Amino acid sequence: MSRHQRLRSAARSGRKAVPPLRFLLPSLVLAALMGMLMLRGLVTNEVFHDSRVAESVDKTTVPRHLLTGGPIVDSRDGKERSYRPADHTMALTFDDGPDPDWTPKVLDILAKHDAHATFFVTGSMATRYPELIRRMVAEGHEVGLHTFNHPDLALHSTTRLSWELAQTQLALAGAAGIHSSLFRPPYSSKASALDDLTWPVVKELGKRGYITAFIDTDTDDWKRPGVDAIVKAALPKHPGEGSVVLMHDSGGERSQTVAALDRLMPLLEAEKYRFTTVTESLGAPSAHTQVTGFPLWTGKVFIWFASASVVLMPILVALxxxxxxxxxxxxxxxxxxxxxxxxxxxxxxxxxxxxxxxxxxxxxxxxxxxxxxxxxxxxxxxxxxxxxxxxxxxxxxxxxxxxxxxxxxxxxxxxxxxxxxxxxxxxxxxxxxxxxxxxxxxxxxxxxxxxxxxxxxxxxxxxxxxxxxxxxxxxxxxxxxxxxxxxxxxxxxxxxxxxxxxxxxxxxxxxxxxxxxxxxxxxxxxxxxxxxxxxxxxxxxxxxxxxxxxxxxxxxxxxxxxxxxxxxxxxxxxxxxxxxxxxxxxxxxxxxxxxxxxxxxxxxxxxxxxxxxxxxxxxxxxxxxxxxxxxxxxxxxxxxxxxxxxxxxxxxxxxxxxxxxxxxxxxxxxxxxxxxxxxxxxxxxxxxxxxxGGRLRWQKLRRTGEVEAAPVVAA
Missing domain, CATH: 3.90.550.10 (Spore Coat Polysaccharide Biosynthesis Protein SpsA; Chain A)
Known part of the structure; x- marks a missing residue:
């Protein structure tokens, strides 16, 4: 029996001419391609990007003692408390990273002064540069969450908050095998700026086991005011006072930040200041917890696919x-x-x-x-x-x-x-x-x-x-x-x-x-x-x-x-x-x-x-x-x-x-x-x-005889 005889005999025996799952493999390929593009869009802040910032409103629901308290707010277990860093302690914090150009320079200066700091990273950047997260952890620095795509959470639902937290924790697990209980909301400043829009976000974070870190001092280094102005803004207002200082290691050209940091640290060391992480400045345990088992491997797979999607994009554009x-x-x-x-x-x-x-x-x-x-x-x-x-x-x-x-x-x-x-x-x-x-x-x-x-x-x-x-x-x-x-x-x-x-x-x-x-x-x-x-x-x-x-x-x-x-x-x-x-x-x-x-x-x-x-x-x-x-x-x-x-x-x-x-x-x-x-x-x-190496059967089409005669066509 010839090949065609066998194929047609099989077709007559009742098997369908086209397998019902015929769309499965090619559809999966296209879905995977679309998924990789979306993943790349996530880690490059194209997908779900929202740059809106909420305007300040009344503060009727915010506890008064938080508005006048320290920069660290803990609303876990339903109790609202605030804390200040110990005297002669400065918690240097860096937002929006890690960045492949500026974060290594910041880490080098911190290492030179044998100092620790806290980096509030976005999940998108952590996914793209996991090696920098690993270096932070290995050198004793603290990593906190700064959302995945940097939206103003006051303008979003708790569902979006859950997603931002989960994706950022997934990135940290894949990059360094850790989760963090420390969080800083995007576009936040001092605790005194809490209002009726932002306070519900902090309370929700507390319910989920997070401590929220605000600041004492904003250097405005993102405005690039000059090295002298950044150093001056970072100095404590009162001698010996502990503080949480905000700087940035990403989000733009940060050479002034790097130069100001290198100048600031010797000045404060001369005044007996210690440079510590946020939790160390409070005498509290580290915000890091080790991740093992399935969550660890899920994070690693996420990082691998995200890295592949970033590499894949130029190839797809070329194709x-x-x-x-x-x-x-x-x-x-x-x-x-x-x-x-x-x-x-x-x-x-x-x-x-x-x-x-x-x-x-x-x-x-x-x-x-x-x-x-x-x-x-x-x-x-x-x-x-x-x-x-x-x-x-x-x-x-x-x-x-x-x-x-x-x-x-x-x-x-x-x-x-x-x-x-x-x-x-x-x-x-x-x-x-x-x-x-x-x-x-x-x-x-x-x-x-x-x-x-x-x-x-x-x-x-x-x-x-x-x-x-x-x-x-x-x-x-x-x-x-x-x-x-x-x-x-x-x-x-x-x-x-x-x-x-x-x-x-x-x-x-x-x-x-x-x-x-x-x-x-x-x-x-x-x-x-x-x-x-x-x-x-x-x-x-x-x-x-x-x-x-x-x-x-x-x-x-x-x-x-x-x-x-x-x-x-x-x-x-x-x-x-x-x-x-x-x-x-x-x-x-x-x-x-x-x-x-x-x-x-x-x-x-x-x-x-x-x-x-x-x-x-x-x-x-x-x-x-x-x-x-x-x-x-x-x-x-x-x-x-x-x-x-x-x-x-x-x-x-x-x-x-x-x-x-x-x-x-x-x-x-x-x-x-x-x-x-x-x-x-x-x-x-x-x-x-x-x-x-699959074999395809001959496909016999069903005919109706609808075409009875050739239509008349103009010469």
């Missing part, structure tokens, strides 16, 4: 630039070369050579096509070119063969064979063909009266071995049909004009193609090595030295899949089969003559425009969603509309060349949002199948 360049290059090539093709083939007096009038054999491989086979054969009866028709029934389990025989047309033969696959059916038809010119079509396709005649005229050139016809979507009145109609006219037919000019047509469509029988024999006939036998044989013809061209007037009307499930099945087979064919004919890259031309021009173009670019194209949509949600809605939407406009121009030009009514282009924006995503998933799963 986005590549795919953008490829898309624009493809559009430019299609427009330019399609115009050249039209100018060449539509000029007055153009011909391929002497008119071809000899009879033609039309091969119709059919497997369970009872709904549409009669329409196919009847359309051939209207042909204005002499033909014989051979319908090869490939082991159908329905009445396909009986229907054809009941038509009782003298020039139609039916050959029945056990199921062996489409390639085998076509080879059977070739063996019984009476003529040297052979046309191949699908059992769900109808021809116009002139299709066969137009299709064989290029054989007036003795170097032409095969001709691609113009496949049209017949059932285009549904939304899915309209999307495929746009794809056929814009993608397939513009591509074929381009490849014709370049002399490297990669595929003769199974719905409408013509071959010299001698060329097919030389190329080895139809092969079942791949699931895209039409692409396989076309590449083989190039390698055998034959020209493959495009006949735009040879129109065939095919029944496109009418559901997403059927469309997935068809495109999955096409994309996977194309990859198989490219791999099979990869040696054309090193061959000479026409084979080498196809190998060095055709194969790279197919790889770039049909595999690599579509595979990377989801980046456009991923960045679109990311930009709309988290960056700049207006600019992102404008960029997307610009890309859509370029596509609309190409589509409009393609419709004009094919003399199609443009009203179907109304659905182009929706096609880009929905249909294109499905094609991405199809190609992505094809890649996954290829890379994992």
């Amino acid at each position: 986005l630039a590549v795919v953008g360049g490829l898309v624009l290059a493809r559009f430019a090539l299609m427009l330019l070369l399609s115009a050249l093709h039209v100018r060449r083939t539509r000029r007055a007096g153009f011909s391929w050579g002497p008119p071809v009038t000899e009879p033609v054999t039309v091969l119709v491989p059919a497997y369970n096509e009872q709904e549409c086979i009669a329409n196919t054969v009847r359309s051939l009866a209207e042909s204005d070119h002499p033909i014989e028709v051979i319908v090869i029934d490939d082991g159908s389990s329905d009445d396909t063969a009986d229907i054809v025989e009941a038509l009782a047309l003298p020039w139609v033969r039916v050959i029945r064979q056990a199921n062996a696959g489409k390639a085998a059916a076509l080879n059977t038809g070739l063996a019984h063909a009476s003529h040297d010119l052979v046309v191949m079509m699908d059992g769900d396709t109808v021809f116009e009266p002139s299709t066969v005649r137009e299709l064989v005229q290029p054989f007036g050139d003795p170097g032409v071995g095969a001709v691609a016809g113009n496949a049209k979507v017949g059932n285009r009145d549904t939304l899915i049909g309209a999307w495929q109609h746009i794809e056929y006219v814009m993608g397939f037919n513009l591509d074929r004009r381009m490849y014709d000019v370049l002399g490297c047509m990669p595929t003769i469509p199974g719905a409408v193609g013509a071959f010299r029988r001698s060329a097919l024999v030389e190329a080895g006939g139809m092969s079942d090595d791949t699931l895209a036998e039409d692409t396989d044989v076309t590449m083989a013809l190039h390698r055998a030295g034959w020209r493959v061209v495009y006949a735009e007037r040879a129109r065939a009307w095919t029944e496109a899949p009418q559901s997403m499930d059927q469309l997935w099945s068809q495109r999955y087979r096409w994309s996977y089969g194309t990859m198989q064919a490219m791999w099979k004919h990869r040696h054309a890259l090193l061959e000479r003559g026409r084979a080498g031309r196809f190998g060095r021009i055709g194969l790279p173009l197919v790889a770039v425009f049909m595999v690599v670019a579509p595979l990377l194209a989801p980046l456009i949509d991923v960045f679109l969603v990311y930009g709309l949600l988290f960056v700049d809605l207006g600019k992102t939407l404008l960029a997307w509309l610009a890309v859509l406009a370029v596509q609309a121009v190409c589509a409009g030009y393609a419709f004009r060349l094919d003399r199609e009514k443009p009203w179907h282009l109304i659905s182009l924006p929706m096609q880009q949002i929905v249909y294109r995503q499905l094609m991405y998933l199809v190609l992505l799963q094809s890649w996954i199948t290829a890379l994992t």
Whole structure:
């Protein structure tokens, strides 16, 4: 039993044609990509960033003793207490870090003076620079929380507060294996500034086990007032008085802070001051607790993925630039070369050579096509070119063969064979063909009266071995049909004009193609090595030295899949089969003559425009969603509309060349949002199948016979 027989037998046994989890792997890949972008946005403060600052309000609910007490507020266990640092003790605190440029300089100065300090870090910065958190802890400094994204918590819900705390603790666990019970709210200052908006935040922090550290002295170093001004502001107002001093080791250019710190510490050491952490200045235990087990490894995984997301972003941006360049290059090539093709083939007096009038054999491989086979054969009866028709029934389990025989047309033969696959059916038809010119079509396709005649005229050139016809979507009145109609006219037919000019047509469509029988024999006939036998044989013809061209007037009307499930099945087979064919004919890259031309021009173009670019194209949509949600809605939407406009121009030009009514282009924006995503998933799963060594079954589509006759098209 052949491979196709086994696959089709399995399909008939009741197994679904497409596994229900077909979206799972590619969807997970895209979801992971979006997740990495969001994670990168979190750690770079793009996602959920909020720079609003609450205005001061009344202080009616704040206990009076806190407003006049020390800078350290403890509201744990429901009791509100405040504390001051011991005399001759200075708790240097640094906010907003760690920063790769300035934090190491601050740590170096502290080490030089054998001093400790407290760093109130944001989770986003700790995630990006975990090595600095580890150094702080290793050198005896204290780490406190300053939220993850630095929002004013007075303007946010307790849910946002919970998230900010949890994510920052996760970052500390992953960076240094610690949690901290010390917290400083963003945009806070002295305890005396507490009001009815900020006090509920402090109480909520107390309920969660946190001590809130405010300040005695603000150096305003973030304003860069000068080294002298920072030193002066940091000095205690009263000799010997303990204090908590605010400085910054991140958030901007901090050279003045570093210089002021190096000058300040010797001055205060001379006055017998000790530089300690916040908890040491109170004589309290350290705010750090060690993290072990699952929370520790969760933090490490978080840090690893966050670091990877930051590294990944420049790569993704570069790939986005590549795919953008490829898309624009493809559009430019299609427009330019399609115009050249039209100018060449539509000029007055153009011909391929002497008119071809000899009879033609039309091969119709059919497997369970009872709904549409009669329409196919009847359309051939209207042909204005002499033909014989051979319908090869490939082991159908329905009445396909009986229907054809009941038509009782003298020039139609039916050959029945056990199921062996489409390639085998076509080879059977070739063996019984009476003529040297052979046309191949699908059992769900109808021809116009002139299709066969137009299709064989290029054989007036003795170097032409095969001709691609113009496949049209017949059932285009549904939304899915309209999307495929746009794809056929814009993608397939513009591509074929381009490849014709370049002399490297990669595929003769199974719905409408013509071959010299001698060329097919030389190329080895139809092969079942791949699931895209039409692409396989076309590449083989190039390698055998034959020209493959495009006949735009040879129109065939095919029944496109009418559901997403059927469309997935068809495109999955096409994309996977194309990859198989490219791999099979990869040696054309090193061959000479026409084979080498196809190998060095055709194969790279197919790889770039049909595999690599579509595979990377989801980046456009991923960045679109990311930009709309988290960056700049207006600019992102404008960029997307610009890309859509370029596509609309190409589509409009393609419709004009094919003399199609443009009203179907109304659905182009929706096609880009929905249909294109499905094609991405199809190609992505094809890649996954290829890379994992999976095998894909032949997918038989359900037909309705909706395309009964070829529509009338203007000359």
